[in-house]
Amino acid sequence: MARKPGSTPQAMRNRAAKTAAAMASPAGVAQAPKKKTSIPQFAREVRAEARKITWTSRKETWITSVMVAIMVTLAALFFWGVDTFLQVGLSFILRLATAG
DSSP: OOOOOOOOOHHHHHHHHHHHHHHHHHHHHSSOOOOOOOOHHHHHHHHHHTOOOOOOHHHHHHHHHHHHHHHHHHHHHHHHHHHHHHHHHHHHHHHHHHHH
């Protein structure tokens, strides 16, 4: 299996050292120059990022919705069962306490 570029232990240590150095000094964060962008350039960048979005298909959305409905039903049945068990148990204990 091929390694990703920069995934060697030495490369990871170098990146960690750079990050630690930048976070250690408050000046390291402030040194990054802020780049001013115009409104048209911002709009172009937003459109470019929006083109990268991958939407789920209708089939994937349907399958996911059905799975969520099944899990909600199972969770509701589970909690209903636990609630019923606790209710019966507590009423039994209270009957014993008041009978004596």
